[in-house]
Amino acid sequence: MGKPAATDRPCLRSLSHSFTLDFIIGFEREDDAERVRAVLEKRLGRFGLTLHPDKTRLLPCWRPSTTQQSGQGPASFDFLGFTFYWRRTRTGHWRMGCKTRRASLRRAKQAIYDWCRRHRHQPVKAQHAALGRRLRGHFNYFGVNGNFPSLLRLVEATKRAWYKWLCRRSQRKRLTWERFTDLLRQMPLPRPRITVRIWGV
Numbered sequence: 263m264g265k266p267a268a269t270d271r272p273c274l275r276s277l278s279h280s281f282t283l284d285f286i287i288g289f290e291r292e293d294d295a296e297r298v299r300a301v302l303e304k305r306l307g308r309f310g311l312t313l314h315p316d317k318t319r320l321l322p323c324w325r326p327s328t329t330q331q332s333g334q335g336p337a338s339f340d341f342l343g344f345t346f347y348w349r350r351t352r353t354g355h356w357r358m359g360c361k362t363r364r365a366s367l368r369r370a371k372q373a374i375y376d377w378c379r380r381h382r383h384q385p386v387k388a389q390h391a392a393l394g395r396r397l398r399g400h401f402n403y404f405g406v407n408g409n410f411p412s413l414l415r416l417v418e419a420t421k422r423a424w425y426k427w428l429c430r431r432s433q434r435k436r437l438t439w440e441r442f443t444d445l446l447r448q449m450p451l452p453r454p455r456i457t458v459r460i461w462g463v
Contacts, residue, residue: 362412382427405457413454
């Protein structure tokens with residue numbers, strides 16, 4: 263058999279990130295993406311595997327033009343609990359941004375709210391320790407550079423949920439927001455922190 267013609271080979275210049283069975287491949291040319299997708303479907307088929315029809319998409323995700331001064335990038339996409347999108351930097355340049363997916367953040371808030379409700383009668387120190395572990399676990403996964411605002415929103419939601427359910431405890435002296443603020447000074451919740459840098463700032 264002769265060598266395939268050069269036109270049959272994708273002119274690949276791509277970036278691939280693989281996480282178990284989820285992965286992203288980026289291409290400069292749409293025709294390369296189409297060819298690789300077709301080849302990938304055939305190769306997976308040899309092992310009785312298929313691409314997930316709802317999760318496998320071709321998206322235009324090129325960097326917006328430097329002349330574009332407002333608006334958004336061509337597309338955004340969700341991947342492993344994050345939303346990736348184009349954003350403007352303070353210097354006016356376009357850069358790929360990453361934030362906690364809206365549904366993921368909503369579930370995290372609801373989980374903490376439910377935990378505070380169920381464990382409101384535990385000692386305050388035990389509650390503080392448990393909430394700290396939950397927040398640090400969240401930061402370890404979602405603490406990606408560019409995602410600080412989403413982390414901060416979860417901390418603020420945790421404060422509100424904890425305060426609400428501490429107020430529901432049977433006690434003679436009502437817990438005011440001022441007293442709760444003093445409690446947080448003595449036992450502060452973990453501060454949001456970036457644990458992973460997936461690209462330069």
